[in-house]
Amino acid sequence: MNRLDSKVKQGSSEVIILTLLSQREMHGYEIGKQIEELSDGVLRFEMASLYPALYRMLQKGWLEAYWETSSAGRKRRYYRLTKNGRRQIRPLRRSWQQFLGALNRIARLQNA
Amino acid sequence: MHDFRKLVAPNRKQDPREREIVGELACHLEEMYMEFRRDGASEESAFALVSTAGEGLGPTIRRLRWEGEGGLRTWLRAVVLPGFVVAFFYGVCNVALGVYWEYPTLWREVGLVLASVALGFCASSFSRELGGRKTHRLWASAIVLSFQAIAECVMIFLVTPLELSRSAHYLAGVVSACLWILLWDVVAPLVALLIGSLISVRVFPPVVRAATLKGTAA
Numbered sequence: 643m644n645r646l647d648s649k650v651k652q653g654s655s656e657v658i659i660l661t662l663l664s665q666r667e668m669h670g671y672e673i674g675k676q677i678e679e680l681s682d683g684v685l686r687f688e689m690a691s692l693y694p695a696l697y698r699m700l701q702k703g704w705l706e707a708y709w710e711t712s713s714a715g716r717k718r719r720y721y722r723l724t725k726n727g728r729r730q731i732r733p734l735r736r737s738w739q740q741f742l743g744a745l746n747r748i749a750r751l752q753n754a
Numbered sequence: 755m756h757d758f759r760k761l762v763a764p765n766r767k768q769d770p771r772e773r774e775i776v777g778e779l780a781c782h783l784e785e786m787y788m789e790f791r792r793d794g795a796s797e798e799s800a801f802a803l804v805s806t807a808g809e810g811l812g813p814t815i816r817r818l819r820w821e822g823e824g825g826l827r828t829w830l831r832a833v834v835l836p837g838f839v840v841a842f843f844y845g846v847c848n849v850a851l852g853v854y855w856e857y858p859t860l861w862r863e864v865g866l867v868l869a870s871v872a873l874g875f876c877a878s879s880f881s882r883e884l885g886g887r888k889t890h891r892l893w894a895s896a897i898v899l900s901f902q903a904i905a906e907c908v909m910i911f912l913v914t915p916l917e918l919s920r921s922a923h924y925l926a927g928v929v930s931a932c933l934w935i936l937l938w939d940v941v942a943p944l945v946a947l948l949i950g951s952l953i954s955v956r957v958f959p960p961v962v963r964a965a966t967l968k969g970t971a972a
């Protein structure tokens with residue numbers, strides 16, 4: 643197996659956010675809420691970790707952001723995937739699959 | 755309705771870039787507030803809970819500003835600035851050691867190496883505070899030596915050969931002296947600075963940006 647990219651560890655937030663945004667456009671709070679709900683509360687993004695991850699992905703050109711005013715008159719900044727961001731999902735998922743497979747083989751997570 | 759912008763950044767002067775960041779974080783707090791209210795919390799208790807979440811967002815705002823910067827500005831802030839500031843103190847240490855031990859001795863060189871480890875640690879830690887990642891921190895420590903290294907290299911590779919071209923008689927002695935100076939005044943402090951930087955990276959690891967598991971600190 644190829645040596646696992648060290649950035650995989652940092653990329654946990656990236657693969658989660660890209661996957662969520664591949665389904666629909668969301669604003670920051672919604673992304674954090676979805677992560678918490680879909681992981682049954684196991685994963686939780688605080689503001690201090692969620693927004694730097696989003697801004698970093700904007701900088702990389704994986705996401706784009708735009709402001710929109712809802713019917714209730716509230717302005718929100720929505721995020722959506724770019725073509726480049728959509729291309730990143732598959733390799734990131736593969737890296738994580740390798741990582742979790744390796745971890746499982748070593749730590750026997752399935753028997754835990 | 756409460757002013758969530760003031761909660762995010764009270765008493766801060768904001769440029770357009772920062773205003774956008776503050777606006778987005780304020781929207782996050784507003785959503786949080788509305789959810790607490792939907793769950794049945796009173797106006798006061800919902801606002802108190804949101805206020806707790808909004809405390810201490812200053813470092814986050816700075817990080818978000820830095821995430822949006824280009825590579826050159828990041829290098830100027832996280833590498834050049836800490837490197838040059840600490841370079842001043844390196845110069846002071848170098849002069850002080852030179853005054854105390856007028857002639858090169860082992861103790862003087864050992865003192866310089868120890869000072870370099872400490873200053874490498876300082877430059878790397880300073881760079882971290884300014885948003886530097888591991889590579890930036892190593893470069894910030896290396897840059898501390900830039901003035902000294904440039905001066906020594908000009909002397910060794912430009913001035914000395916010019917002098918030697920006049921009288922090749924002292925060639926062997928001069929070359930060995932140059933190598934000795936290069937080793938003790940450039941290579942050894944540089945290695946020491948990088949060791950100091952690596953110690954700092956170990957002691958103050960880079961900011962973790964991944965999600966946190968439930969029950970752990972953010």
